[in-house]
Amino acid sequence: MKEIRKLRADEIEARVGIVKKNGISLLLYKDARCDMNILDETFGIMGWQRKHELINGSLFCTVSIKGEDGEWIGKQDVGVQSYTEAVKGAASDSFKRACFNVGIGRELYTAPFIWISSDKVNIVEDNGKLKVKDSFHVSYISYDEGGKVIRSLEIRNQKNEIVCQFNIENKVPKQASQSANKNQLSDYRMKRLYDEMERTGVTEQKIVERFHVSLVNLTERDYKRIMSALEKTGTRVA
Numbered sequence: 001m002k003e004i005r006k007l008r009a010d011e012i013e014a015r016v017g018i019v020k021k022n023g024i025s026l027l028l029y030k031d032a033r034c035d036m037n038i039l040d041e042t043f044g045i046m047g048w049q050r051k052h053e054l055i056n057g058s059l060f061c062t063v064s065i066k067g068e069d070g071e072w073i074g075k076q077d078v079g080v081q082s083y084t085e086a087v088k089g090a091a092s093d094s095f096k097r098a099c100f101n102v103g104i105g106r107e108l109y110t111a112p113f114i115w116i117s118s119d120k121v122n123i124v125e126d127n128g129k130l131k132v133k134d135s136f137h138v139s140y141i142s143y144d145e146g147g148k149v150i151r152s153l154e155i156r157n158q159k160n161e162i163v164c165q166f167n168i169e170n171k172v173p174k175q176a177s178q179s180a181n182k183n184q185l186s187d188y189r190m191k192r193l194y195d196e197m198e199r200t201g202v203t204e205q206k207i208v209e210r211f212h213v214s215l216v217n218l219t220e221r222d223y224k225r226i227m228s229a230l231e232k233t234g235t236r237v238a
Contacts, residue, residue, distance in 0.1 A: 001065060001073070002042050004103045006147050007034070012108070014136040014155055017209050024121055024132055025212070026114040026155065026164070027205050032092045035099040039063075050098070052091055061094035063102050075101035078201065078236065109204045110149045112166050113214035120163045134158060190218075193227060201236035 011034045017025040039048045043065055049072070051062045064074040079094025100106055122133040139162070140154035155164040193215070197203070204215055210229075213222045 001067065004038065004042055006107055006143050007105050007141070009138045009141045011037075012138040012141065014114075014138055016132050016136075017205070018212070019123065019130045019132055021118065021123065021130065023115055023117040024123065025208070026116060026136060027208060028108045028111045028114075028138065029205075030096065030099075030105040030108065032095050035096060035104050038104050039099070039102075050095060052094065059090040059094050061091065061098045063095065063098040065102065077101055107143060107148060107150060109215065111214070112150070112153070112168065113208060113212065114153075114155065114164055114166075116155075116163050120161075121157075136163065189223065190215075193218075193223065193230075196227065196230040199235050200230055200233040202230060202233065 007030060011030060013029040013031060014026045015029055017027045047066045049064050049066075051064070053060055053062070055078075058078050060076055060078050062074045062076040064072040066072055075098050077094055077097035077100070079090035079092070079097065116136075124131055124133060135158045136155055138153065139156045139160075140152070141150060142152045143149060144151050149168070150166075151168050153164070153166040153168075154162060157163050197207075207213070207215070207226060211222060211226055213219075213226075218226075
């Protein structure tokens, strides 16, 4: 199968997650148009197809790629309804999730926890609810040599002002690097975590919103908290 390229900065959306008086969190997304463009670019307009079907009341999408031997290889996932358009939202969400399974935008799962302090964002209270008046976009992103992990990230607001910068390689101070390596979770334990996420259908975005952590620099304590919650969650309908 042909190699799928990584997302460019202009293809990544930065949406507001948590809103508090002292700041906000941002989550990184891709949209369905981005998925379709990359599928066309990589496999050609005749080299991929999508199919939606209802299984036990849930809308699933299968994205299939045509191999060099002419055989179709499919990846499937379920969608979640949006608040505005239930059917359309579930169809779009299931398609985007299936594209994650194909490999489009999977690097977004390695994004750090993005927090913007209140001095860099316009937060107002309206009818007892906190709202954000600003919009944000990813202005720069780079990946490691393997192309699987985000290495650096820059986010700007609608005025093109830098509100957040990350350099993952330099995030941990040198004097702390030795202890950080000792606390790093093993590949086996991270695989267990991702297996549980796959079993339950819980996305990384949901984990970020609930536990306020990044899976890139997960501590032992946070790992246990997340695993405990996932193990109490039922298996999603397949």
